[in-house]
Amino acid sequence: MIPYGKQAISQQDIDAVIEVLNSPWLTQGPKVPEFETAVSQYCQVNFATAVNSATSALHIACLALGVGHNDIVWTSPNSFVASANCALYCGAKVDFVDIDPHTGNLCAQTLAAKLAIAQQNNTLPKVVIPVHFAGQSCDMAAIHKLAKQYNFKIIEDASHAVGGQYENSPVGSCQYSDICIFSFHPVKIVTSAEGGMALTNDQALDAQLKLYRSHGVTADPDLLEHDPHGPWYYEQQALGFNYRMTDLHAALGASQLKQLDQFVSKRNALANHYDALLEAHTHVNPLMQRDGIYNAYHLYVVQIADCTGELHKHLVKELRAKGIFCHVHYIPIYLQPYYSQQGFSQGYCPNAEAYYHSAITLPLFPELSQQEQKYIVTTLVDVLDVLSNDQL
CATH class of the missing domain: 3.40.640.10 (Type I PLP-dependent aspartate aminotransferase-like (Major domain))
Incomplete structure (x- = not known):
């Protein structure tokens, strides 16, 4: 995994x-x-x-x-x-x-x-x-x-x-x-x-x-x-x-x-490689990077175009079944049961909710290889195509 x-x-x-x-x-x-x-x-x-x-x-x-x-x-x-x-x-x-x-x-x-x-x-x-x-x-x-x-x-x-x-x-x-x-x-x-x-x-x-x-x-x-x-x-x-x-x-x-700069540089190189691998796949969109910012890249997040709840769920499950432990960051805090009890409800922050329902975090860490990245992207696109054709 x-x-x-x-x-x-x-x-x-x-x-x-x-x-x-x-x-x-x-x-x-x-x-x-x-x-x-x-x-x-x-x-x-x-x-x-x-x-x-x-x-x-x-x-x-x-x-x-x-x-x-x-x-x-x-x-x-x-x-x-x-x-x-x-x-x-x-x-x-x-x-x-x-x-x-x-x-x-x-x-x-x-x-x-x-x-x-x-x-x-x-x-x-x-x-x-x-x-x-x-x-x-x-x-x-x-x-x-x-x-x-x-x-x-x-x-x-x-x-x-x-x-x-x-x-x-x-x-x-x-x-x-x-x-x-x-x-x-x-x-x-x-x-x-x-x-x-x-x-x-x-x-x-x-x-x-x-x-x-x-x-x-x-x-x-x-x-x-x-x-x-x-x-x-x-x-x-x-x-x-x-x-x-x-x-x-x-x-x-x-x-x-002492290794911080090296780690961040490696993370940026891996993120750039993900960007290049995904460039031809317009239905998988990395987060936008703003000018004037050097990203530490703790996470590499993509958003899936036209993603339904069922597609989102099955995509994560299928990727994990194929050895890719992708994740989702984050469920909007106010949708947690504790915060719902404080009076918050669905629809409070519509952008955060729309983002959540389309976002998937792909693996990113300094020892990740480009070969693993290629496998991750190829598998993501293939699984997405199959699930989309099934109209989940």
Whole structure:
């Protein structure tokens, strides 16, 4: 079975983890700050906070920006549920902004129109979370301009986009956002086995992020509210969480980071080869790539023209039966049963729904061969022809 994504682990990565296993530190040792420094330098951002998952990073990002009960957070429906759940963890309300169906990203024009209505209704969001779907950055300059106009904060969910660029700046530089989130899950661009990171240029936000990731507890003499009783002294200053990353995970992440540019370059080469293989098949359309963006290509997604629900289902099943583990990213978040119970219903974001019913994610990972790509595309086209003739 060809998976839709998987990690690429080198001997260098293995050696890095073994080094930690042979050291005095397994949890909160020197490797975590080393990893944070390496990521912040790569992304040209001032501060980075490593945590145990991107979900945790999203949660503490909301907390650091003061999201609380009855606040409103907007995000994209075309994402994993964590992009919305993070606001609910804080007691906030969640709403969704429809996507550009050609890219899968939150549409800045739709956002502008929704903000104008929300201003009239006094329901403006406190935070907007654009999601860089599949590795391609949203139009962050346009979203940032709206943030200034309507006074909301921005968390970039860049879980798919580590190593990507927007207008010649690294995704994660926070040029157009308050906080940016990365994921290091095994199917992402680089992995720490599990892990995430929150980046910011704001020192006060960084202090809050680090406080919330570790029980709300600090022993930093510069942050203590009372005189220390002794060298053991610490204070709980907020209700935080145990979201810390271990040295084992950080060592793997730091080792992987050294290969990031190579991984992204390889992913782009594979995506270009897919594009070439699919060029003659006008009924299979890759997502549009915007100018001024270097795509990290976490995912390679195609849309099937005139795709019915039955065709969509049988196409995925047949491809998997033939050894190609294609996937679908994503079911619109608000169609999940939990969100339906919150009052959302079918038809809320029509572009996201139309995209979902036509989208298929093809395998993409650094070790994928061109021979495997040819097999994937040939099989996709052949199966599609058979199923279309059967008028599913």
